[in-house]
Amino acid sequence: MTQVTVRAPAKVNLHLGVGGLRPDGKHALATLYQAVGLYDDVTVVEADDWAVGLTEPVDGVPLDDDNIAIRAGRALTAHHGLDRAARITIAKGIPVMGGMAGGSADAAATLLALDRLWDLQTSDEDLLRIAGTLGSDVPFALLGGTALGTGHGEIVSPVADTSSVWWVVVLSDEGLSTPAVYGHFDELSPDAPGEPPIPEALIEALAGGCPQEIGDLLANDLWPAARDLRPDLVDVEVQLRSMAPDGVLLSGSGPTLLMLHEDVEEARTTVAELTARGHRCTLAPGPVAGAHVVTYG
Numbered sequence: 100m101t102q103v104t105v106r107a108p109a110k111v112n113l114h115l116g117v118g119g120l121r122p123d124g125k126h127a128l129a130t131l132y133q134a135v136g137l138y139d140d141v142t143v144v145e146a147d148d149w150a151v152g153l154t155e156p157v158d159g160v161p162l163d164d165d166n167i168a169i170r171a172g173r174a175l176t177a178h179h180g181l182d183r184a185a186r187i188t189i190a191k192g193i194p195v196m197g198g199m200a201g202g203s204a205d206a207a208a209t210l211l212a213l214d215r216l217w218d219l220q221t222s223d224e225d226l227l228r229i230a231g232t233l234g235s236d237v238p239f240a241l242l243g244g245t246a247l248g249t250g251h252g253e254i255v256s257p258v259a260d261t262s263s264v265w266w267v268v269v270l271s272d273e274g275l276s277t278p279a280v281y282g283h284f285d286e287l288s289p290d291a292p293g294e295p296p297i298p299e300a301l302i303e304a305l306a307g308g309c310p311q312e313i314g315d316l317l318a319n320d321l322w323p324a325a326r327d328l329r330p331d332l333v334d335v336e337v338q339l340r341s342m343a344p345d346g347v348l349l350s351g352s353g354p355t356l357l358m359l360h361e362d363v364e365e366a367r368t369t370v371a372e373l374t375a376r377g378h379r380c381t382l383a384p385g386p387v388a389g390a391h392v393v394t395y396g
């Protein structure tokens with residue numbers, strides 16, 4: 100095998116419960132992730148040195164060792180004690196710095212693609228553990244579907260989700276820094292609990308699959324901090340809520356906003372309406388599969 104391409108999805112946090120700051124500098128989380136149908140495709144080919152490129156130029160993606168895909172490649176080779184390298188090419192379909200875990204998707208895709216390219220037969224347990232050292236959202240990008248995330252988000256376990264929904268994804272022209280949002284959360288919530296509560300009611304609603312019930316229970320503890328850092332988002336949020344009072348959500352640490360729809364035609368109408376008002380939006384189904392091989396060559 101000379102080339103492998105892996106596709107990995109974006110995520111939304113249906114519930115993002117944030118607790119106190121841990122000694123490792125991250126916050127304790129109780130989150131419900133859902134993988135949604137916006138994807139990055141990552142292709143790996145053996146090379147003399149590590150290198151990363153994009154199929155099309157995208158602002159904000161580093162093209163050196165800071166790229167999380169190269170960090171993933173190095174972590175996997177270190178785990179196996181290998182002295183090998185690869186050229187990694189990313190086709191970006193996930194917004195950059197949008198709170199949808201695009202970089203995490205690339206890291207997960209790289210781990211899987213290199214494992215297959217070199218037939219390393221890394222166990223699922225080891226892949227998830229290595230993923231967790233790269234970033235809080237990376238293990239979920241491997242898993243996909245809908246899952247509970249605890250620890251700092253890296254401990255993932257699947258939950259039953261019989262829903263099938265459409266997300267209207269409202270993009271922002273400017274990104275928002277994840278550490279900055281968590282930092283401001285600390286200022287706003289100095290008394291956050293050590294361990295945030297598990298969102299049992301939403302877990303039940305997901306098993307039942309009723310989008311109305313799910314929409315009522317969407318929650319994100321980072322929202323007040325993101326609103327403060329980006330007051331322009333409040334106006335967009337008000338517009339979205341005037342169209343649908345429930346089912347509006349900030350994606351992760353933002354600035355992307357989301358609207359939940361049961362029916363794809365209604366979702367398309369919303370996209371058309373928001374586009375006419377000058378917003379940049381797209382549509383994504385959920386839940387979808389985690390990182391998976393799409394081509395071997």
Ligand SMILES: C[C@](O)(CO)[C@H](O)COP(=O)(O)OP(=O)(O)OC[C@H]1O[C@@H](n2ccc(N)nc2=O)[C@H](O)[C@@H]1O
Pocket residue numbers: 112115124125126127128130198200203233234235236237250251252277278281351352
């Ligand atoms: C906002 C979310 O996307 C929700 O799923 C994640 O919590 C962020 O996950 P991520 O981008 O993979 O974050 P990481 O790469 O692990 O961490 C980046 C930075 O975000 C902050 N961070 C991240 C995760 C977490 N549980 N607490 C934090 O405070 C820390 O400042 C950390 O240095």
Ligand SMILES: Nc1ncnc2c1ncn2[C@@H]1O[C@H](COP(=O)(O)OP(=O)(O)OP(=O)(O)O)[C@@H](O)[C@H]1O
Pocket residue numbers: 159160161165166167168189194195196197198199200201202203205236275277351352353
């Ligand atoms: N392969 C990559 N794709 C995108 N960004 C990357 C990548 N590698 C490193 N980065 C850097 O990571 C940072 C976060 O980018 P990303 O698009 O993952 O943000 P995000 O979707 O808001 O993340 P999250 O939702 O996990 O907080 C950016 O500063 C970017 O420069």
